Amino acid sequence: MADTGTTPRERYRTQVRAEIKQRAWEQIAAAGASALSLNAIAKQMGMSGPALYRYFAGRDELITELIRDAYRSLADTFRATAAPQSPADGSGAPGAHLAALAHTLRDWALDDPQRYFLIYGTPVPGYHAPDDITTIASEIMATLLEACATLPSDGPAPFRRAMAFWTRLHGVLSLELAGHFTGMDLDPAQLYAGEVEALLRP
Amino acid sequence: MADTGTTPRERYRTQVRAEIKQRAWEQIAAAGASALSLNAIAKQMGMSGPALYRYFAGRDELITELIRDAYRSLADTFRATAAPQSPADGSGAPGAHLAALAHTLRDWALDDPQRYFLIYGTPVPGYHAPDDITTIASEIMATLLEACATLPSDGPAPFRRAMAFWTRLHGVLSLELAGHFTGMDLDPAQLYAGEVEALLRP
DNA sequence: CCTCTTGCGTTAGAACTTCTAACGAACGAG
DNA sequence: CTCGTTCGTTAGAAGTTCTAACGCAAGAGG
Known part of the structure; x- marks a missing residue:
């Protein structure tokens, strides 16, 4: 289902982006948009801080x-x-x-x-x-x-x-x-x- | 006008609290409540960061x-x-x-x-x-x-x-x-x- | 199959933030 | 004039966003 993108790289990329956004929505639902923390999302996903900047500026x-x-x-x-x-x-x-x-x-x-x-x-x-x-x-x-x-x-x-x-x-x-x-x-x-x-x- | 408090100390205190709140309103009007920064207020008032914690927890x-x-x-x-x-x-x-x-x-x-x-x-x-x-x-x-x-x-x-x-x-x-x-x-x-x-x- | 470029994740670090702790100085009450 | 309370300071911990430089892995082209 939904294999957005042709190459494996693109597929992986859109998948990671989607997971980041999902965690972001969870954080926002829990504590509001002002409490959204990129670091917290990264830790939840098991990777370290600046990695997210490959996916969002x-x-x-x-x-x-x-x-x-x-x-x-x-x-x-x-x-x-x-x-x-x-x-x-x-x-x-x-x-x-x-x-x-x-x-x-x-x-x-x-x-x-x-x-x-x-x-x-x-x-x-x-x-x-x-x-x-x-x-x-x-x-x-x-x-x-x-x-x-x-x-x-x-x-x-x-x-x-x-x-x-x-x-x-x-x-x-x-x-x-x-x-x-x-x-x-x-x-x-x-x-x-x-x-x-x-x-x-x- | 409005000499709230009897002792000079209390007067000074309420005056400083009022100035802090005024600066806070200015910041909020300029960039929203989520952008309110205690440090920035302190610097505007010519005092250094933690001093504000004498006035607000x-x-x-x-x-x-x-x-x-x-x-x-x-x-x-x-x-x-x-x-x-x-x-x-x-x-x-x-x-x-x-x-x-x-x-x-x-x-x-x-x-x-x-x-x-x-x-x-x-x-x-x-x-x-x-x-x-x-x-x-x-x-x-x-x-x-x-x-x-x-x-x-x-x-x-x-x-x-x-x-x-x-x-x-x-x-x-x-x-x-x-x-x-x-x-x-x-x-x-x-x-x-x-x-x-x-x-x-x- | 092998190279080589591209992309990903890492750590280090700068510049912020809130907030705590400990210190010194000034102020006002006695 | 002394003494206690309050104030402002600096130092520092624990966060945050975000940049820079490095190494590795994976896919593309020969």
């Missing part, structure tokens, strides 16, 4: 790669979320695709909260993502926009609807993932579902 | 103190946001207090985005805020709840309304502050105002 490039993978993962997950049996003319349930996207988003975020925050969390003031990453970001937005365009248009314009969808769901989701709802006698899933429902009937 | 305690100050600042700013000339019986403009809180929140966040993210940004998996900080957090929530309770009650219950207020405004605000709207031909202030308006008429 540095900590920043590794993190950027993880951010790219996170965007890619969300974009693919969004794309794979088909409108459930809607006959392309938008009959069936009108907002089924949007609702499916909403629940896909929440599942994806809950699956790895720190991955979500790598995309939508606290920005680093100096940092600017490379162009290909912003391209993936607009892919995500495009998927959302398409789903909004299939709705009956007696409500707001597709773009306004998409922005409301994005901002409101991110609002609930990020506060939930950050733990701001704990001890508040509140079911985050229900709050989320309530916002989705409100979004589908304006 | 370590980096974590300093950051916790900054988080506390951020919460305190937001709570005070919220409390100071009076309902504009509403005669206590809730006549006048019904949602004036809520609208004022909304704009106060945005102004406060724009004034120092990293301070906002210190409260509502990416959480550190291991970290749990001390009890007094969660107390301040509930102060903020209480202010919001009170403002929601003065609304005509043909809409949702005050608690639901407060949650919608919180999550929706945080959704728009955090995405704006993180720069996710750049290059999107969209006025964040307008989007924000639109959400506020929608919040006031359900």
Whole structure:
């Protein structure tokens, strides 16, 4: 499976890169992105520090790669979320695709909260993502926009609807993932579902 | 002004602590909380590294103190946001207090985005805020709840309304502050105002 | 099959970081 | 004026990222 690359060298290289990234994700899930340590990853893999620099130019490039993978993962997950049996003319349930996207988003975020925050969390003031990453970001937005365009248009314009969808769901989701709802006698899933429902009937 | 403490020693101590925190805020605003360096602060203040440990037990305690100050600042700013000339019986403009809180929140966040993210940004998996900080957090929530309770009650219950207020405004605000709207031909202030308006008429 | 270039992992070390320990000096209370 | 507390210092341990130089192993070309 997945013999990326032709030569044995390339295969080995991509395999090691993949393992490095996997350990990096484990560290990030455990203690956040700021606690990611190249040295610790190297030790876990049984090799000594600077060896990792054969695979990533540095900590920043590794993190950027993880951010790219996170965007890619969300974009693919969004794309794979088909409108459930809607006959392309938008009959069936009108907002089924949007609702499916909403629940896909929440599942994806809950699956790895720190991955979500790598995309939508606290920005680093100096940092600017490379162009290909912003391209993936607009892919995500495009998927959302398409789903909004299939709705009956007696409500707001597709773009306004998409922005409301994005901002409101991110609002609930990020506060939930950050733990701001704990001890508040509140079911985050229900709050989320309530916002989705409100979004589908304006 | 503000001669906190009686003895000269205490005055000097609180003054140095204040300067340390101020430099810390500058660093955080410039490069994010993860780039905060005690050594750099010490050098800026003309003293050598470990001297700061007389004033803060370590980096974590300093950051916790900054988080506390951020919460305190937001709570005070919220409390100071009076309902504009509403005669206590809730006549006048019904949602004036809520609208004022909304704009106060945005102004406060724009004034120092990293301070906002210190409260509502990416959480550190291991970290749990001390009890007094969660107390301040509930102060903020209480202010919001009170403002929601003065609304005509043909809409949702005050608690639901407060949650919608919180999550929706945080959704728009955090995405704006993180720069996710750049290059999107969209006025964040307008989007924000639109959400506020929608919040006031359900 | 043999060479030879390319790539990988190593150690050494510089420049950082947080943080502890021990020392000396200055300050203020008695 | 003395004496104890507090402050700032330097030294150093244990981390971190990252560069440089070295040796070895593995694949490519003759």
